[in-house]
Amino acid sequence: MGNSKLYKGSLNTIILKLLDEEGKMYGYEITQKVKELSKGELNITEGALYPALHKLEAEGLLDVEVAKVDNRLRKYYKPTEQGEKETINRLAELEDFIRSMQQLVNPKWSIQ
């Protein structure tokens, strides 16, 4: 994506939404899913993803699970009960923000 600063503030919300939909995911899977959903427009680097995941885990919004996959162990992230509630709040906040931005940059356009 051209300007990564624009989505940086929404990264935690994007992660929470994906995990809420998928149940549980591992780090690399999240980066690939975001890439796929955004048709290659958004590319979450590992340097941005893991600090965000650890922050969400530290806040008690994500839980972790370790499972054996192929020849190695894998760490899965899944939302906690608190994380599920927070996802709804953060998505509502993000929608409000997008609406406000739309009104600022293009008043005639609406997301509804």
Add this chain to the structure above:
Amino acid sequence: MAISKEEVLYIDNYLKFLGIKYIDIRLEILDHLASEFESTEEQINLGDFLRTKRSFVKRYENQWQKAKHWAHQRALIKRILGYFYEPKQWFIPVCIVLFIWLHFKLFPDLYIAISFFATLIIPQCLHFYIYYKPEGIHKNIQSAKYILSIMALPSIFMYLMGIMAPILKENPEMFYIYWFFALVFNIAGLQEVIALKRKIVKTYSKLISN
């Protein structure tokens, strides 16, 4: 195509070479690198691939430590507040008040002083025992390393004793309030330590047993 066991070992050794000693951190980096390597379409040597990931590996450990420290303090404050606004937790402050009141009513000053210092020191000692006991889990698990930081706030009551002693001697009611909050912080700290330790053991039992 899934990478071989030898390649997994190669990545693990590379991470050790870069100074990543905690197995829970190596687990996540290793899986990420292995997944990315498996999905690389172009033919690339594993060693060359790993060299391009060096800066990410180095940054990873640092940023995790920062996230954990403040999370523990927040969790402790949340637990303490819960004692006062969650009815099912009220028995803890009630028991503490009862404990202090019984001392005030029944025991001489010397016994109260001994009991006071014991209740400040014992939780800290217990916490160190949980962390440092020989079969402890902290040595190889990064998540367990910061269990120690949970007791930072409760230990303030111990370290402030020198400054507070003259004030507490002159105001007995202040002494009992101080004692009450010291006990609240210490009990909450210990509860947090035990809960976190259980969670870490449950999550990383596969790593610990290997």
